[in-house]
Amino acid sequence: MNQSEQKDQLIKKIREIDHPEASLLFFRLLKDVLDVTNLADSDPRLAIVVLKNAVGISVNINVYLALRLTKTRNEGVCLWFAFPKDYFQDGKHPLTKSKDSQSRLNGPQADYVWLPLPFEQADLDRYDPDAKQQWENCLLEFVEKARRSPHIKKHNSAAYKAAIDEAYRGEIIALAAPGWHENQVNEGTKPYATLDTNGGQHQDSVPPKRPDIPLNYLLYGPPGTGKTYYVQQLRREFPDAHFVTFHPSYSYEEFMEGIRPDLVGGQLSYRVKKGIFQEACEEALRKAGYASFGSCLDEGPARRAERFAAAPGHLLVIDEINRANLSAVLGEIITLLEPDKRLGAGNELWLTLPYSRNRFGVPANLYVVGTLNTADRSIALLDTALRRRFAFREMPPDPELLADIAIEGIDLRALLRTMNKRIEALYDRDHTLGHAYFLGLKTYEDLCEAFRGKIIPLLREYFYDDWEKIRLVLGDNERQGKDYDEQLVRRMVLNERELFGEEVLIQPDAYTYEINPALAGGAFDQLPKEAFIRIYRK
Template identity: 50%
Template sequence: MLTDTQPQPLIERIRDIGHPEAVRRFFSLLKELIDIINLPNGDARLVFTVRKGQKAITANINFFLALQLVKPNRGEVEYWLTIKKGCQSQLSAIREIDFVPLTEKSDYVSVVIGHSDAHLLQNPAIRKCWEDCLPELAETPKRGPHSARHNADIYLAAEDEAFLSDLLRLVDDPTLGDSPSNDYSAAEPETAYDVVAERPDQPHNLILVGPPGTGKTFALQPYLRDRNGASDRASLITFHPAYSYEEFVEGIRPEVVGGQVSYRVRKGIFHRACVSAVQLAGYATLADCLNDTPENRVRKLQKAPVHYLLIDEVNRANVASVFGDLITLLETDKRLGADNELWLTLPYSQERFGVPSNLYVVGTMNTTDRSIALLDIALRRRFAFRDMRPDPSVLPVIDGIDLPQLLRTVNERIEYLLDRDHQIGHAYLTAVANHTDLCGAFRDQVIPLLQEYFFNDWAKIQLILGDNPAWGKDPEHRLIWTKKKYTASASNALFGEMPDAMDEVVTYEINPHLQRGNYDQVPAQAFIRIYQK
């Protein structure tokens, strides 16, 4: 809350900038800057200023501009984030940003981002360049004190959400200074959307399930592209066995700066996705969303566009460990803006956290992955599962070979000998345009996959491909050949005696013409006779 002495210079500068949403975004960034450099208010290495005659709020570390919010005389509000000059090439492909050197010979440049492109403040490449630069600025031998006077109110506004909210209320109505209210929602103007945002026809939490090659990952592509071919409303991650809560939500990470090891809290992709979702509703941070009234929060989140978090191979990680205590917050009725909304306090940062109702989580799960049997039952209850099966109808007939019938026959045999979760997806054959492509697909993908499925039980692989003698294929048409049958006399000749408990042994090999790439020596009948006796 404000004291009797009003922070008038900061209030005037916020009024000059004239953009409350941009101000909130700036102070959210400033809070991160303070957490990263871990310096107290009043430290000689810091100077946060609101200079007269400039429509700007500036944060300097030592003698370097580190972060700035500025309203040019013409144009929109801009965010300036300082990075190392060597990092500039990594961001050159982002056309919406500009670079301004701090000085002619400086090793640092400022990334300039207009408010219309404010989503780029969450761009992982930009954030990493900026966050990696800040500790270096704090450790430079060129230290303060500064000639400019430090404004302690700026530091306080970054650390205290209630203080910032009161500042914004006073900017709108100076008469409120004597009787501040606890309703901070008035400081944040409602984002102007013409209509309630259209929601996708799918559950909030969805997992696409199926065998390999059924297009699960391909089905994520539309979420990554908007009508113009690109989108910033989706985040993509692939789980792996070492993935943890610390990478997904937040965790303490070591950093080496100037030969010294320090530790700070790093936000994970799930946390960043939730922030991106509330920013689409007009909030700068999750804290702003939680500080708002329930009525405003419901209205804004209902009108906000959707943000997607896409998780490929969701069952390859220990899901219960990765989601941790957030598993309850994923439920539709427990999300921010829902009837029974909940939030919790994160263990490392001690910040309040909730999952906004305009965030949709879409994952993929390969049914052949044996870790599916260990999938947490809590996750199964909170996610909807959509089965994706092989679709032979998308395949063509090439060189007289009926690929749809071939795939149907192979999968029917796999389902009989193994189960339906180990079928072969149509994606293995969608790129096949001729006989050569088909031979390559079988040699490099289909047959190795069958080896994995049946643990090199070649007799079963022969059954799958119709290469068993009873099916009636000519020997030269078979893809899996019987290399040799060892009778008792053949075993004696090989070992000099009969091995103990020795059953009849048969060895196999892949058709040598197929194996060596002599595809013109592999007739079309080798594939036609898979499904046609």
């Protein structure tokens, strides 16, 4: 059978299955099979078979079934996966709830079990990543079991090409289901506001749920000012949000996609793995009713814009965004992030990814929220391109949140306000203290512990152990008038003759410093309340 005949055979079978979205998911999973196993189209261990006597397509590696798409009268459209049998030993896994699954698990003893999953549950990336990993482990084992598939003569190269070439896949689906993009959206991925045939919204449609923030939003401020709390509130509204924390060694390959080593059963392989940003974008696509970037980009711009406008939002949170090398991590994504360059926008752009060679764009319903700690890095040092694409919201310390909190006569609002004014005068506003350091305090012991374990160490970091500046912030300088036992940081004259036996230091006045022993030693009941009150009151 030549390639043209194989193509016709494949189109005819997809027509019989009559479920374009299931077919697209099958090809995406087939691409995963090929990425995991590194099997070429001509490899004798691989056979993609368009079934003659059944409505389905099978992927065989050696003598093993790796993946299958079927449609039957009883089960409807299903995708079959192979799993290690011991993965379901307790019998409580969600995939084994059906009677059919239980009968398969209790059948003849074997190393593997093959389970059919309904289309709605078959996207393992979305519904069960752990099961996806187990399936991929089986694929690697299948490759090593033998050297040739008994079905090699039935191999359909058109199906292989449809898995690795998005444009060709789009052509196959378009020929098998003409007009599908225009009118059909699967119920499982339907956006909240569906479109009628004239392009308008149905009268009974529900407005899409979206956060009331810009598409690209960056919260910045000193530590303890509520940035993470704000993000947590957003995540409660959007519990399926993706979350990542940047760090200095974070890379493009982790964020977008990269070739990563995978060791299973002693076999080392390399495959392209999606990063969290690509996963978040795919989830945003699904909320707009698309199964893949290919199906999205094959649709007309006007229809694409309508779908994204009617889709609910999806949230990606990047904590500590400034700790990574942003230019290296974001790469070409920085251009696609711009609101008018997103898929569904007026000047939409997309590109071909460097490793997978798939087409990619940033959906118009993806909201990217970052948090930036100004004590680590000022926003003035951020890449200009990034600053232009993000809306910024400063989150400064808010002493008013402490207005109703007083601990044994100590006014926490006045305490924080005074200390921050001094820090801003001695350093800058990016290194002030956040109100969160004081919000959870209930007792005098809590306050002392906060100063001992958090605030004084932070001030030491800010001022590089310049104790005189720390004393100024804490009101321990002479002009403030604290008694010696009230000072949180004490200055003591260094007696050179007693220490060295002679005068050896050049400085006319040599000092050493210590944290009040009552505070440092945890004897908080011996530390006068005036040690804190006289920070803000003479």
